Amino acid sequence: MNLLILNGSPRAPRSNSKRYAEAFCRYWRGAVETEHLLRGDVNALCAKAGAADQVLLVFPLYADGLPTVLLSFLKAWERSMGEKKPTVSVLINCGFYEPEQNRVAVDMVRLFCKQTGCPFGSVLAIGSGEAILDTPFRFLVGRKLRKLAGAMARGRAVSLQCTMPISKGMFLRASTTYWTRYGQRFGRTAAELDTMDIEEGT
Numbered sequence: 001m002n003l004l005i006l007n008g009s010p011r012a013p014r015s016n017s018k019r020y021a022e023a024f025c026r027y028w029r030g031a032v033e034t035e036h037l038l039r040g041d042v043n044a045l046c047a048k049a050g051a052a053d054q055v056l057l058v059f060p061l062y063a064d065g066l067p068t069v070l071l072s073f074l075k076a077w078e079r080s081m082g083e084k085k086p087t088v089s090v091l092i093n094c095g096f097y098e099p100e101q102n103r104v105a106v107d108m109v110r111l112f113c114k115q116t117g118c119p120f121g122s123v124l125a126i127g128s129g130e131a132i133l134d135t136p137f138r139f140l141v142g143r144k145l146r147k148l149a150g151a152m153a154r155g156r157a158v159s160l161q162c163t164m165p166i167s168k169g170m171f172l173r174a175s176t177t178y179w180t181r182y183g184q185r186f187g188r189t190a191a192e193l194d195t196m197d198i199e200e201g202t
């Protein structure tokens with residue numbers, strides 16, 4: 001079973017998606033190749049995806065949907081889709097606490113599969129995805145990745161999710177402190193971070 005992992009993060013080389021893909025590979029026993037959509041030649045990537053038995057899309061939630069780099073790739077792949085239809089699975093992470101935030105983006109991939117005839121495989125939706133790998137709760141992600149890899153290897157479709165086992169209030173307080181301090185490192189106040197034009201002059 002040959003698997004192609006496609007990293008659809010706009011910050012692919014330094015992305016959380018890269019870390020999730022690497023962690024997934026620790027549990028995958030078959031042949032696997034990983035490509036970054038941001039860097040690759042789209043025609044070559046479409047050909048690779050078309051030749052794989054399975055494709056795992058690993059990407060972040062962006063504005064409740066798919067990052068543009070992934071959307072563009074899917075459009076190109078749809079146009080060049082051949083006879084072979086690989087099973088497409090999803091490993092998505094989002095910044096917010098709730099893994100359910102990822103639902104619409106997963107449905108977008110499901111629709112892609114319906115329109116192209118590719119079987120839709122398994123899903124792992126991660127909430128608190130920016131943070132969880134740097135906390136003691138990272139083992140929860142490892143468990144779900146092992147389940148995802150096992151299901152994909154057996155050709156079974158599972159839908160999994162994971163987040164930090166803390167209250168939403170605690171998550172909100174911790175993340176607010178984190179981002180406020182992050183802003184301070186770049187000379188930005190909490191009030192400035194709350195404005196729409198925070199990127200002005202950066």
Ligand SMILES: Cc1cc2nc3c(=O)[nH]c(=O)nc-3n(C[C@H](O)[C@H](O)[C@H](O)COP(=O)(O)O)c2cc1C
Pocket residue numbers: 009010011014015016017018059060061062063064065093094095096097101129130
């Ligand atoms: C432009 C932008 C839009 C985002 N939109 C959302 C969103 O709608 N919901 C959410 O929970 N997280 C959102 N995030 C947070 C990312 O999903 C999160 O930081 C993720 O871990 C990034 O993964 P990556 O490093 O693989 O790109 C957004 C981040 C950026 C930069």
